[in-house]
Amino acid sequence: MTSRRRKAAERRRRKRQGTGSPPTGEPAFLLVGKLRRPHGLRGEILMAVTTDFPERIQPGVTLYMGDSHEPLNVATIRHHNRGLIIAFEGFTSRNDVEHYNNQDLYVPADDRPPLPEGEYYLHELIGMKVITEEGETLGVLAEMIETGAANVYVVRREDGSDVLLPAIDEVILEVDVGNKQMKIHLLEGLLPE
Incomplete structure (x- = not known):
């Protein structure tokens, strides 16, 4: 994660403190x-x-x-x-x-108002276990970056490194809010060599 993104994530974390909400x-x-x-x-x-x-x-x-x-x-x-x-x-x-x-x-x-099918509040996604369609654990969804096109999910791996996943239908196959789990399809080039 770049220094700029880390600082932005820290600002968001600090902003959530004091809202009566857990991080x-x-x-x-x-x-x-x-x-x-x-x-x-x-x-x-x-x-x-x-x-x-x-x-x-x-x-x-x-x-x-x-x-x-x-x-x-x-x-x-x-x-x-x-x-x-x-x-x-x-x-x-x-x-x-x-x-x-x-x-x-x-x-x-x-x-909060209910969302249409297939839409989620960010707090429902943060902390989700992210697994590949083969059943391998990739990591935990740590944050979301808003971009002009598609949002990008930051998945924190066990070793502390981050994987960036575009929030598009070809990558995000299934979101199970109840079980806090997201199933993904890893497109070529998403994982570092």
């Missing part, structure tokens, strides 16, 4: 956004959306802020450029929200 396995909370700066004088604040399901952020929903997961009930939302303008119940002035700059917002993991 691997089932998380307790899922990140949905980040509060930016107050907007106007009536207690509204800009929010950058980080979820693939922004429709879940609606008036009446409870979001959990920061490392302490302080519950905040959404009073109103409006769309604004690349994010939302959000107001929480009980906050009526700019002073009420000024100190919330750069705070992360979460929802309980139990509230």
Whole structure:
């Protein structure tokens, strides 16, 4: 693994700490956004959306802020450029929200929407045993790298080396979330000589 990727993985690991979620396995909370700066004088604040399901952020929903997961009930939302303008119940002035700059917002993991067949949440894949179609253990799925085309899975081998697998149908044959196992077809050139 390159130094740059190792540093990025370490930043992601540190980011997960304090979310109430273990570094691997089932998380307790899922990140949905980040509060930016107050907007106007009536207690509204800009929010950058980080979820693939922004429709879940609606008036009446409870979001959990920061490392302490302080519950905040959404009073109103409006769309604004690349994010939302959000107001929480009980906050009526700019002073009420000024100190919330750069705070992360979460929802309980139990509230996550179900995915279509064949799609998975990343936390369901991390830690999976990766085996070849011949039944040989290749290693454990350690992380995913998002690229412009197909995502790439980083499989950590027993000796500490990494194998990069493109997340494409020709390589990923079967994903068994219940048994934490992924079956793959090793295309020529995927393993180092």
